[in-house]
Amino acid sequence: MRILLLGVAIAWIAYSFRRTTPGERIDDDVLVTRVRFALDQLLEHAGSVNIAVQDGRVTLTGPVAQAELRRLKRALRSLSGVCALECRVHVHA
Numbered sequence: 001m002r003i004l005l006l007g008v009a010i011a012w013i014a015y016s017f018r019r020t021t022p023g024e025r026i027d028d029d030v031l032v033t034r035v036r037f038a039l040d041q042l043l044e045h046a047g048s049v050n051i052a053v054q055d056g057r058v059t060l061t062g063p064v065a066q067a068e069l070r071r072l073k074r075a076l077r078s079l080s081g082v083c084a085l086e087c088r089v090h091v092h093a
Helices: 002-019 028-042 067-078
Strands: 049-053 057-065 086-093
Touching: 002 028, 002 067, 028 049, 067 086
Parallel strands: 057 086
Antiparallel strands: 049 057
16 A cells, blocks of 8 residues: 555646746647537537637637636636636637
């Protein structure tokens, strides 16, 4: 059991050091994947939202529920690699 806990601790430390620093650039394709994963976690109908990324600037288009919008913006702005967020979504009830 102690070996398992030690392995988990080492993996967590390695993951922590592997994350990007605020000034480090992330490839746009990688950022699209990260944003899509976040949308899947946050939205009920994530597949209806389109994602465009250029040089770290994320643009979202498509329908989003009013109740999900604030949480979505907050989560994406804190996502590593996002320099700017533009929401051109259609808000519905």
